[in-house]
Amino acid sequence: MFSIFDISLQLNGFPIRKAKSDLDKIVALSTEEKKQFIENQKQAIVEYHLQNNPFYQKLVGSKEYKNWEDLPVLNKSNLQSPLQNRLSKGFSAKNSYINKTSGSSGTPFIFAKDKYTHALTWASNMYRFGWFGINFNRSLQARFYGIPLDFIGYKKERFKDFLSKRFRFPVFDLSDSALEKVLKKFEKNKFEYLNGYTSSIVLFAKFLRKRNLILKEICPTLKVCMVTSEMLFEDDKILLESQFGIPIINEYGASELDLIAFESPQKEWLVNSETLFVEILDENNRVLPCGEAGRIVITSLFNKAHPFIRYDIGDIGILDEKSTLEKPILKQLIGRTNDVALLPSGKKSPGLTFYYVTKSIIEDDGNVKEFVIKQTKIDNFEIEYVSETELDLVQIQKIKEAITLYLEPNLHFAFIRKKTLERTARGKLKQFTSFL
Structure with a gap:
């Protein structure tokens, strides 16, 4: 050959x-x-x-x-x-x-x-x-x-x-x-x-x-x-x-x-x-x-x-x-190492913990195709997602409860539905990003 x-x-x-x-x-x-x-x-x-x-x-x-x-x-x-x-x-x-x-x-x-x-x-x-x-x-x-x-x-x-x-x-x-x-x-x-x-x-x-x-x-x-x-x-x-x-x-x-x-x-x-x-x-x-x-x-x-x-x-x-x-x-x-979330209590947590906890709920019914999490302030996070229908209040509440359980309470989340997610120039999807 x-x-x-x-x-x-x-x-x-x-x-x-x-x-x-x-x-x-x-x-x-x-x-x-x-x-x-x-x-x-x-x-x-x-x-x-x-x-x-x-x-x-x-x-x-x-x-x-x-x-x-x-x-x-x-x-x-x-x-x-x-x-x-x-x-x-x-x-x-x-x-x-x-x-x-x-x-x-x-x-x-x-x-x-x-x-x-x-x-x-x-x-x-x-x-x-x-x-x-x-x-x-x-x-x-x-x-x-x-x-x-x-x-x-x-x-x-x-x-x-x-x-x-x-x-x-x-x-x-x-x-x-x-x-x-x-x-x-x-x-x-x-x-x-x-x-x-x-x-x-x-x-x-x-x-x-x-x-x-x-x-x-x-x-x-x-x-x-x-x-x-x-x-x-x-x-x-x-x-x-x-x-x-x-x-x-x-x-x-x-x-x-x-x-x-x-x-x-x-x-x-x-x-x-x-x-x-x-x-x-x-x-x-x-x-x-x-x-x-x-x-x-x-x-x-x-x-x-x-x-x-x-x-x-x-x-x-x-x-x-x-x-x-x-x-x-x-x-x-x-x-x-640079994907670590610094939390209000002083705790440091791998950003993928957020992603993993959220993933276990958000993809249950196959509605959400993919999502990313961004930390914008010490207690503020954005979840951008692509889905067939918008997340409902029950799903959002479940995510908040899971994050309180696995990480800590009093964290604030904004859920933003998008048509597509931003990828790097090479096409990679960054699952968690901290902007602190």
Whole structure:
């Protein structure tokens, strides 16, 4: 079979064959060998950047270090300086892979990867998707993502989609008439998997439920659905499984790094320990034991072009108590560090708590398609929602009672019905935002 995807990577200077071969060797390591590999690679990448990256030398304050825990934690504000100031010696925009983060954390920045590391990212994707019989060179993907709306950006993205065996459904219009066209594509094409933003795929599943349709019956070639970039709640997962008739896989990744965690066929959310090293830290940058919630801090073990060493990605999560160095398991992804609600009592609560409590009531009857919560003052919140009919006083009262029970009393809510919800430039839906 003609491997157009691999060939296009190779032609663009990304050594995918070597990356695949090297990743296979890492995966094949024994438990003890894997532990040693991780420690060696951590040390090698730090020493490389201390010798070759003035930006990282300045951050550390020296060209030497004694303990891993003494290394500074890199955050996104550190990275909002011009890219050329952050590149290692010998690297430039011409010989590196350059891209921009989505900015869903509110702090977008431009980053670089050396071409081998970018090839490793693709090899890591291919390896994990392969657990479910998906081949990037052959399997047709139904892609629910944003797309640039300018002419050149749009054409460029469509061409990349062609090379990558995927058909993109832009997520900016998810009306019933648009989803009707999506459904027609599934009737005509032999898609093997769905991939994309959770909220968009959930909306498609609700559309199917309303029509009493199972996607696998419409498109029998479907094998699996991977959701990414937004929280997947358990009830949404159940909805997707019932309306699609295929396994639903939870994916967690970052464009500047790699796939961070990917659900295995054994239903474990396995952390990528082949190309990344993941730590959970408290507010004082101390490593927390498995089972405790903290900041997710990640080291890219191979990227020589740009240091991502002890990089605070801006998310809060918990590693499973069963985790080991060579086989870490993500127990829970709680949300973003900047999505925390500060309440009048002084209590801090993850914004997703509001979303989750409200969701359990608001979607009971299938009337509300989607919603977001915004904190405008310390005791004031707005709930914007898209629905067939307006929320009634009984539903609103139920939501207020649930929030009083789970969070605290005397919070004020405005309910605003909209035709569509605002998404980021890339099409993501931010479920909770604090404007404090």
